[in-house]
Amino acid sequence: MSEPRSGLNYRKAKFLTSAPKLKLCPPDNGREVAFAGRSNAGKSSALNTLTGSKIARTSKTPGRTQLMNYFNIEDSIHLVDLPGYGYAKVPEAMKIEWQKHLDDYLTNRESLVGLVLLVDIRHPLKEFDRMMVQWSIESEMPLHILLTKSDKLKSGVAKQALNNLRRELSEYPQISMQLFSALKKAGVDQLAQRLDTWLLADDDELEELEEE
Numbered sequence: 001m002s003e004p005r006s007g008l009n010y011r012k013a014k015f016l017t018s019a020p021k022l023k024l025c026p027p028d029n030g031r032e033v034a035f036a037g038r039s040n041a042g043k044s045s046a047l048n049t050l051t052g053s054k055i056a057r058t059s060k061t062p063g064r065t066q067l068m069n070y071f072n073i074e075d076s077i078h079l080v081d082l083p084g085y086g087y088a089k090v091p092e093a094m095k096i097e098w099q100k101h102l103d104d105y106l107t108n109r110e111s112l113v114g115l116v117l118l119v120d121i122r123h124p125l126k127e128f129d130r131m132m133v134q135w136s137i138e139s140e141m142p143l144h145i146l147l148t149k150s151d152k153l154k155s156g157v158a159k160q161a162l163n164n165l166r167r168e169l170s171e172y173p174q175i176s177m178q179l180f181s182a183l184k185k186a187g188v189d190q191l192a193q194r195l196d197t198w199l200l201a202d203d204d205e206l207e208e209l210e211e212e
Contacts, residue, residue, distance in 0.1 A: 007196035008073050013051040016078065018067040022104045025068060030076025031199050032111045034068075036102075037118030038128055039084035042148040045182035046118055047071075047081060050191060056081050066098070068105065077199050078111075085128045106135060114142040114198035116191075121147040121161050121179070137172055144194045145177035151184045 019025045037043040044056035055071055069081040082105070083098050106112070117132050119125060125133070136143035145165065150158045158179055169175050176194065180187035 007192060008077065008199060010050050010073060010079075010192055010195070011052040013053070013055055013071045013073055013079065015055060016070040016072040018069050020067050021101045022108060025105070025109070026070055026078070028110045030078065030111055031113045032070075032078040032080050032109075033114045033116060033195055033198055034080040034082050034105075034112060035116045035118065036082045036132055037084060037148075038120070038126060041084070041118040041120050042182055043081065043084060043118045046146060046148060046180060046191075047079065049182040049185055049188055066094075068101075073199070079195075080112075106139070106141075112141070114144065114195070116144050116146060116195075118146045118148050118180075121150050121158060122152055125165075133169070133175065136175060140174060142198060143175045144191075145175065146180040146187070146191065147177065148180050148182065150179040150186065151181040 017026060035043055035047060047056040048054050051071070056069065066083050068083070071079045071081070073079060082102060085095075085098070106115075115132065115136060117129060119129050133143065133145075135141070147158070147162055147165070153161070162177060162179055165177055169177075178187050178190050178194075180191065
């Protein structure tokens with residue numbers, strides 16, 4: 001039997017608020033990790049698996065998340081579900097508006113200490129995914145990539161996809177990655193441990209992580 005992990009209890013997550021733009025987000029103190037991904041990457045399913053509840057809305061219609069949804073873990077510690085991109089059937093003007101608010105949030109939110117990018121393992125990095133990777137590199141923000149829906153591939157094929165991505169991004173030590181399956185609940189502990197390193201590190205440790 002494996003040793004029980006210690007760290008934040010993500011099953012205590014509670015919905016806090018939704019915000020359409022940065023200035024309407026909760027007070028900018030404490031720490032938060034944001035989850036981003038294309039509309040079909042399984043972002044809400046991953047959050048629900050991590051927290052053990054249906055805290056994030058899932059839908060057969062991709063792109064339903066149109067606000068920044070805040071979930072409280074402990075005092076001043078939050079997870080943030082960012083709007084999905086890709087297949088959302090919304091007017092182009094609205095997509096541009098989302099992009100503007102996302103850029104504002106990523107650039108100016110002081111509480112943000114890490115970003116989780118969800119990518120469907122069956123598809124290469126798309127334009128939005130590469131945009132987030134590039135933003136992480138330029139801002140030196142720690143990034144953790146979840147290759148979701150890993151159960152859809154045979155184990156060897158999934159591991160090969162992970163290794164290929166590791167090689168592609170090997171020169172950027174602030175970027176980490178793993179396999180994840182919400183359906184099989186695989187990779188949940190690994191994700192929680194990564195979040196803990198960002199949300200529980202003291203200020204000096206966090207600065208070191210950002211400078212790696």
